Amino acid sequence: MKDTDLLIVGAGPIGISCALAAQKAGLDYRVIEKGCLTNSLFRYPLEMQFFSSSEKLELEQIPFVSTAAKPSRSEALEYYRRVVSAHQLKVQLYEQVTRITPTDSGFEVCTPLDTYQAKSVVLATGFFDLPENLDVPGETLDKVTHYFDQAHPYSMQKVAVVGASNSAIDAALACYRKGAEVTLVVRGPEIGQRVKYWVRPDIINRIAEGSIKAHFNTQIKAIYPKTIELTRADQTWIEDNDYVIAMTGYRPDLDFLARLGIPLEGPMKKPVHDSNTMMTPIKGLYLAGVICGGLETHRWFIENSRAHGTQIVAHILENR
Numbered sequence: 001m002k003d004t005d006l007l008i009v010g011a012g013p014i015g016i017s018c019a020l021a022a023q024k025a026g027l028d029y030r031v032i033e034k035g036c037l038t039n040s041l042f043r044y045p046l047e048m049q050f051f052s053s054s055e056k057l058e059l060e061q062i063p064f065v066s067t068a069a070k071p072s073r074s075e076a077l078e079y080y081r082r083v084v085s086a087h088q089l090k091v092q093l094y095e096q097v098t099r100i101t102p103t104d105s106g107f108e109v110c111t112p113l114d115t116y117q118a119k120s121v122v123l124a125t126g127f128f129d130l131p132e133n134l135d136v137p138g139e140t141l142d143k144v145t146h147y148f149d150q151a152h153p154y155s156m157q158k159v160a161v162v163g164a165s166n167s168a169i170d171a172a173l174a175c176y177r178k179g180a181e182v183t184l185v186v187r188g189p190e191i192g193q194r195v196k197y198w199v200r201p202d203i204i205n206r207i208a209e210g211s212i213k214a215h216f217n218t219q220i221k222a223i224y225p226k227t228i229e230l231t232r233a234d235q236t237w238i239e240d241n242d243y244v245i246a247m248t249g250y251r252p253d254l255d256f257l258a259r260l261g262i263p264l265e266g267p268m269k270k271p272v273h274d275s276n277t278m279m280t281p282i283k284g285l286y287l288a289g290v291i292c293g294g295l296e297t298h299r300w301f302i303e304n305s306r307a308h309g310t311q312i313v314a315h316i317l318e319n320r
């Protein structure tokens with residue numbers, strides 16, 4: 001058994017910010033991460049650019065300098081890695097937390113490698129592991145992906161990009177610019193209103209000029225090795241297709257939270273917590289980062305949740 005004051009689950013930007021706050025307060029803590037450091041950011045598209053400017057992604061006012069105002073994925077990976085190494089934060093990688101059980105003195109936290117005793121636990125587990133599936137026949141074919149990393153492999157191919165939010169639009173434009181024949185399949189009537197203001201006109205103009213084909217109010221009904229079946233109202237039709245990039249969003253592992261006894265509120269299944277202290281109804285169990293929004297995964301992001309660690313540590317210190 002390994003004892004600690006605070007065990008933080010997840011080494012994304014917000015888990016790291018919790019570790020910085022804990023270290024600053026002199027708490028004994030450890031971070032346990034199932035993948036690599038900033039695992040979610042690592043899996044973002046290779047050439048993605050953040051919508052936030054770099055100072056808004058800084059943790060504990062540690063300067064984040066980027067070439068352009070809005071940093072790239074690789075600059076963000078470098079920044080968070082340097083924060084962890086320069087501050088010698090206690091982060092254990094490639095170890096998944098599989099069970100958390102409340103005990104008389106706090107929590108027992110299990111991973112396949114070890115068991116830990118922690119007085120308090122922070123769940124900073126993000127939302128990027130579970131894609132929102134299309135739930136159609138053929139979705140498990142190799143030609144379908146829910147994670148877009150780069151456009152080059154799609155060059156000279158017929159690609160259907162599903163979705164109308166930032167990730168879908170970035171993927172559609174990138175594939176088009178690498179010579180793919182892109183069809184955008186959009187469930188609603190238009191390109192999402194939250195698409196970055198400098199990107200929205202680009203996609204609207206590419207559709208208007210016919211460079212990118214778009215089907216609105218349309219859904220994929222089935223995926224076959226060389227075609228897809230589409231449906232709109234009472235109409236269905238087949239189109240040639242080589243690849244499907246389904247940018248339909250992701251959801252947090254809410255079952256994990258429910259198993260812990262955290263109530264999930266309303267249709268967005270928002271995990272109940274006090275927004276000042278970040279504590280759930282389970283004493284000593286806290287939430288931080290994007291997971292706080294439940295299914296509303298755009299509610300919290302790095303910029304507006306990087307203070308969660310400070311709030312949590314303040315509450316732990318007050319209640320010692």
Ligand SMILES: Cc1cc2nc3c(=O)[nH]c(=O)nc-3n(C[C@H](O)[C@H](O)[C@H](O)COP(=O)(O)OP(=O)(O)OC[C@H]3O[C@@H](n4cnc5c(N)ncnc54)[C@H](O)[C@@H]3O)c2cc1C
Nearest residue numbers: 010012014034039040050051052097126289290301302303
């Ligand atoms: C394409 C894209 C662009 C974005 N641009 C911006 C932007 O410009 N500005 C901004 O503020 N936000 C942006 N965001 C959102 C931002 O990336 C997320 O809000 C942020 O990653 C949330 O940080 P987090 O630490 O809460 O979660 P995550 O970064 O998702 O980290 C959670 C971590 O927990 C780990 N984990 C999960 N379950 C377990 C387990 N059981 N045991 C151990 N570890 C576990 C995961 O592997 C992961 O590393 C963007 C998101 C996307 C997808």
